[in-house]
Amino acid sequence: MATGGSDARYAIELKGISKAFGPVQANKDIHIAVPKGTIHGIIGENGAGKSTLMSILYGFYRADSGEIYINGKLTPIPDSQSAIRAGIGMVFQHFKLVQNFTVLENVVLGAEEGALLAGSLSKARKVLTDLSREYELDVDPDAVIEDLSVGHQQRVEILKALYRQADILILDEPTGVLTPAEADHLFRILKGLRDQGKTVILITHKLREIMETTDNTSVMRRGTMVGTVKTADSSPEELAELMVGRKVLLEVEKNPPLLGKTVLKVEDLRVKDEHGVERLKGVSFEIRAGEILGIAGVAGNGQSELLEALGGIAPATGRITLNGADLPLAGKGADARARRGAGIAHVPEDRQALGLIMDFTAWENVAFGYHHAPEYQKNAVFMDNDALRADTERKMARFDVRPPIPTLAAKSFSGGNQQKIVVAREIERNPDLLLIGQPTRGVDIGAIEFIHKQIVALRDQGKAILLVSVELDEIRSLSDRIAVMFDGNIMGFRDPETADERDLGLLMAGIASDSKGEAA
Amino acid sequence: MDYATLLQLLDTTLRLATPLLFACLAGLYSERAGIFDIGLEGKMLMAAMASASVAFLTGSVWAGLLAGMAASLVLAGIHGLASITFRGNQLISGVALNFVASGVTVLIAQRLFGQGGRTPPLAGDARFSAITLPFAEELRGVPVLGPLYAEVISGHPLLVYVALLMVPLTWWVLYRTRFGLRLRAVGENPAAVDTAGISVVGLRFAAVAITGILCGLAGAYMATALQAGFGREMTAGRGYIALAALIFAKWRPVAALWACLLFGFFQALALRPDVVEAVVQVKVPVPFLDALPYVLTVLVLAGFVGKAIPPRAGGEPYVKER
Numbered sequence: 001m002a003t004g005g006s007d008a009r010y011a012i013e014l015k016g017i018s019k020a021f022g023p024v025q026a027n028k029d030i031h032i033a034v035p036k037g038t039i040h041g042i043i044g045e046n047g048a049g050k051s052t053l054m055s056i057l058y059g060f061y062r063a064d065s066g067e068i069y070i071n072g073k074l075t076p077i078p079d080s081q082s083a084i085r086a087g088i089g090m091v092f093q094h095f096k097l098v099q100n101f102t103v104l105e106n107v108v109l110g111a112e113e114g115a116l117l118a119g120s121l122s123k124a125r126k127v128l129t130d131l132s133r134e135y136e137l138d139v140d141p142d143a144v145i146e147d148l149s150v151g152h153q154q155r156v157e158i159l160k161a162l163y164r165q166a167d168i169l170i171l172d173e174p175t176g177v178l179t180p181a182e183a184d185h186l187f188r189i190l191k192g193l194r195d196q197g198k199t200v201i202l203i204t205h206k207l208r209e210i211m212e213t214t215d216n217t218s219v220m221r222r223g224t225m226v227g228t229v230k231t232a233d234s235s236p237e238e239l240a241e242l243m244v245g246r247k248v249l250l251e252v253e254k255n256p257p258l259l260g261k262t263v264l265k266v267e268d269l270r271v272k273d274e275h276g277v278e279r280l281k282g283v284s285f286e287i288r289a290g291e292i293l294g295i296a297g298v299a300g301n302g303q304s305e306l307l308e309a310l311g312g313i314a315p316a317t318g319r320i321t322l323n324g325a326d327l328p329l330a331g332k333g334a335d336a337r338a339r340r341g342a343g344i345a346h347v348p349e350d351r352q353a354l355g356l357i358m359d360f361t362a363w364e365n366v367a368f369g370y371h372h373a374p375e376y377q378k379n380a381v382f383m384d385n386d387a388l389r390a391d392t393e394r395k396m397a398r399f400d401v402r403p404p405i406p407t408l409a410a411k412s413f414s415g416g417n418q419q420k421i422v423v424a425r426e427i428e429r430n431p432d433l434l435l436i437g438q439p440t441r442g443v444d445i446g447a448i449e450f451i452h453k454q455i456v457a458l459r460d461q462g463k464a465i466l467l468v469s470v471e472l473d474e475i476r477s478l479s480d481r482i483a484v485m486f487d488g489n490i491m492g493f494r495d496p497e498t499a500d501e502r503d504l505g506l507l508m509a510g511i512a513s514d515s516k517g518e519a520a
Numbered sequence: 521m522d523y524a525t526l527l528q529l530l531d532t533t534l535r536l537a538t539p540l541l542f543a544c545l546a547g548l549y550s551e552r553a554g555i556f557d558i559g560l561e562g563k564m565l566m567a568a569m570a571s572a573s574v575a576f577l578t579g580s581v582w583a584g585l586l587a588g589m590a591a592s593l594v595l596a597g598i599h600g601l602a603s604i605t606f607r608g609n610q611l612i613s614g615v616a617l618n619f620v621a622s623g624v625t626v627l628i629a630q631r632l633f634g635q636g637g638r639t640p641p642l643a644g645d646a647r648f649s650a651i652t653l654p655f656a657e658e659l660r661g662v663p664v665l666g667p668l669y670a671e672v673i674s675g676h677p678l679l680v681y682v683a684l685l686m687v688p689l690t691w692w693v694l695y696r697t698r699f700g701l702r703l704r705a706v707g708e709n710p711a712a713v714d715t716a717g718i719s720v721v722g723l724r725f726a727a728v729a730i731t732g733i734l735c736g737l738a739g740a741y742m743a744t745a746l747q748a749g750f751g752r753e754m755t756a757g758r759g760y761i762a763l764a765a766l767i768f769a770k771w772r773p774v775a776a777l778w779a780c781l782l783f784g785f786f787q788a789l790a791l792r793p794d795v796v797e798a799v800v801q802v803k804v805p806v807p808f809l810d811a812l813p814y815v816l817t818v819l820v821l822a823g824f825v826g827k828a829i830p831p832r833a834g835g836e837p838y839v840k841e842r
Contacts, residue, residue: 060715060840081717096712098705099832109705110716112698120698160716 008072011036011168011199012057017066019052026052028223030066034168034216039190039200041210041231044220044243045444046415050203051093053220054170058090059083070168089161093172095153099146103139103156104128107163124163131162135192136185151182158189169193170201175209179298180472180505187213205445207236208473219243244445252477254456260289261323263464264310264433269318271305280305281488282318287433287464292455294479294496295468297508302488303468304349307437310466311346312339313354323432340369345426347419349437349468355422356410363392363406366425399424400450416447423451427458434458437468452478472504486510521799523664527671529788529795534672534680535746537784539564539738539755541683543762544769544776545690546734552694552771553727554707554833555603558614559595560735561759562621567592567739569625572639572750573632575646581744584646588743589736595621596732604724607837618759626752639743639750648677648745677745679737686734690773703727707831710838720838735759757814764817770828786813 007013010033017030027049034040044050055061057068059077068075070086077083083090097106104124113120125141132138137155145153154174161169171190175183190200190213202214210217211231218228219242226242240248264287271280280302287293295303308314315330322342328334336346348354356365367376367388375391378384392406399420401413410418419439426434439455440448455478459465469475475482475496482494484507491507506512521529543560550557570591575584595617602613626637633639653674660670694700702723706713710720738758743750761783768782769775789796790809797803 058715079717080715084717090715092715094711096709096715098708098712100708101705105701105705106712109701109712110718112701115698117696117698117701 009035013069015067017063019063025223030225032218036199037197038215039194039213041214041217042203043210043217046442048220049223050220084164087167089166089169091157091171095157097145102142102144104141106156107160111164127163131159135189150177168199172203179508181509207239221245248445252452257480258290260462262286263289265321267319269309269316271309271314271316279488283490289464290459290462291480292459292465292467292478294475294482295485296472296475296482297485299470301485303485307435307468310435312336343432345429345431345434347422347426347436351419351422358411359409361407361409362421363389365410366392395424395428415442416444419443433464435466484508521795525795527667530672532788533784536787537780538680538683539742539758540762540780540783542734542738543759544765544780545686546731547763547766548771549727550731551834552707552831553703553724554831555724555728556610556835557731558611559599559617560762561755562618563592563595563735564739564755564759565621565625566595567736568743568754569629569750571740572743575642575744576639579646581646581648584744585740588740589733592736593732596728600725600728604721610835637752642748647748650675651678679741679745687773687777707833710833761813761817764820767828768820783813786816
């Protein structure tokens with residue numbers, strides 16, 4: 001696809017970019033050409049090299065070899081300053097904002113006019129007003145960042161780039177933290193920017209966003225560029241196949257649920273955080289045997305607290321009944337071990353913080369939470385590590401963990417394989433209730449498919465499952481019933497077959513619509 | 521306690537608060553940039569020794585002052601190298617430098633002068649002498665304010681006034697200049713600074729250098745103005761007290777002034793057991809009074825003064841993340 005010489009029709013042309021981190025070849029001979037005034041998607045699994053490629057373009061890393069052309073001109077980008085000068089702006093997945101600075105101060109930082117601030121600030125205030133009018137980018141210039149919603153913080157990042165007169169805007173996984181409505185707003189902004197002649201590069205793993213917003217899409221797989229397609233001529237299935245290198249089932253195959261008796265009953269459950277602020281404000285629901293209840297919502301609306309209360313990590317008030325028996329909510333017997341003993345397995349949302357100890361081996365991690373299990377004990381004093389390792393090997397084989405080496409440290413596995421280790425540990429205990437948070441966060445498409453199958457299989461064995469995910473698509477495809485959380489409350493229940501996107505989006509934003517779904 | 525005694529007490533407070541203020545502002549620059557510096561003490565000590573030695577050998581207090589700042593800068597540079605360039609643990613680097621300073625100062629002073637690790641007493645141009653501010657005598661007759669001006673405000677060595685001027689200057693630099701904005705940003709979120717195309721390493725070294733210079737002033741003041749020469753461990757924990765004052769002040773320059781004056785006041789009290797006894801009507805043992813500033817330090821550090829939120833990136837070396 002690279003033309004012989006330089007071509008001024010392209011805002012960006014990368015030729016033969018390679019980059020290695022030690023033995024890992026993150027980018028291999030990448031060629032890509034992005035026409036001016038288009039939205040260009042870059043899609044690929046985790047570790048495919050998308051972020052590395054963009055970091056090279058932004059001067060965060062230097063390529064080992066290859067050339068970068070901006071507007072048809074060979075432009076070396078050794079550092080971020082050069083990238084900014086070449087008209088490139090980047091909105092990182094994790095915002096690079098100073099939390100206790102105002103919007104204005106953040107925008108001005110690094111682009112000050114002189115040694116004194118007053119002039120820069122008043123100029124920036126004027127420019128910001130113009131920009132926000134032009135592109136629907138309204139933010140209060142005097143607001144402090146930590147008081148802003150994530151969506152607004154993202155706008156500040158975009159404003160930062162535009163203030164530096166970026167013609168090329170790169171966004172890395174921009175919608176992960178947004179509500180559907182905020183995401184739609186973002187895409188309107190991006191289309192507005194494109195219509196003004198700016199070039200937008202959108203990095204994402206969400207096929208739907210690619211289909212809805214981009215003009216062209218480049219697909220990366222394991223450090224290489226596998227192809228660039230005109231989005232309108234492609235399909236999600238084709239893109240997914242390009243990403244993974246084989247056919248992938250995007251839809252989860254599942255039969256209608258065979259509902260049994262009520263397994264979990266939660267009444268008026270409340271949780272306070274360490275500052276005494278109520279984060280879970282009295283939620284009530286039931287899950288029956290053979291049912292997956294999906295909790296939808298933007299991150300930080302009480303879902304984590306719900307999982308922690310049920311998992312025995314956070315003290316709570318209210319009432320939890322499992323198979324008809326009351327569970328203590330605070331004090332003695334309200335810990336994770338007691339909950340596991342009662343038949344509740346928990347795959348935590350953050351596997352690296354709560355699910356695994358990254359420096360420990362796979363077999364040690366498989367023992368955690370179940371290290372008291374009789375089959376792991378040699379006698380009253382010593383554990384039977386050989387049995388444990390053998391058990392880990394069996395679990396790794398059943399869950400297709402690669403590489404299947406129990407003595408490898410958890411951190412040496414990819415995100416997807418780490419998650420498989422945690423899921424294997426919890427599911428293989430045959431729990432009555434599985435709590436599973438963000439089952440596929442940072443997990444590649446192939447592993448997502450596998451983990452989804454395991455969750456559905458457990459449900460088909462007549463187990464109850466509470467699924468928490470910020471990925472609305474995941475919730476919709478797996479759940480038998482959806483509960484939407486906002487600000488510590490359940491806003492409503494919906495049937496995934498009939499619920500429409502807009503309705504769910506409104507609930508996620510805390511706007512209650514007419515009750516359509518069944519009650520709790 | 522009569523007014524004259526109070527004025528004496530305040531006069532001593534100001535003199536004793538000055539090294540704390542220099543050191544506190546020194547720590548402020550470093551910590552606002554995200555580099556914790558527990559080595560204020562060592563830098564002060566090194567500067568005190570260097571300034572007293574050079575002032576004695578050359579007979580010039582100015583040469584001594586320069587030497588003090590240079591010596592402190594060397595230690596600051598090592599701390600920067602360890603914690604910025606090599607991303608070492610900032611606490612350990614600071615503690616190590618304190619130990620080095622504690623030993624090296626005595627070693628050098630002993631080698632140079634052979635007086636048990638002290639420098640010979642300084643006199644004349646080798647010391648900063650007191651400055652009488654304009655109209656001090658003329659205004660003495662004005663009730664209340666006149667004696668306050670003449671006794672407390674006027675009649676200090678130059679460095680006392682430099683320290684006081686550093687407070688508004690620091691405020692202005694921090695909140696009104698480009699450098700200040702970047703300095704505060706790099707202590708809160710170095711990634712934001714890095715992606716804005718500014719050198720995190722350069723900014724942090726600049727901050728550490730300012731810390732070095734200010735600690736140099738603090739040490740030089742101790743040896744050539746407050747006292748007449750260097751003595752073993754003469755800073756007596758003032759670097760740590762300054763750190764406590766910095767936390768007390770929540771890393772803000774004007775609050776730092778009040779915090780240092782408070783600590784200075786306690787130190788002044790320790791010198792006047794007679795006044796304390798007259799006020800509280802109980803004989804307070806002198807060692808107890810001596811301990812007061814340190815007790816206050818412990819209380820401050822233990823968080824009895826409310827929650828102080830340090831700069832968010834403080835103490836953590838900056839590593840580019842993928």
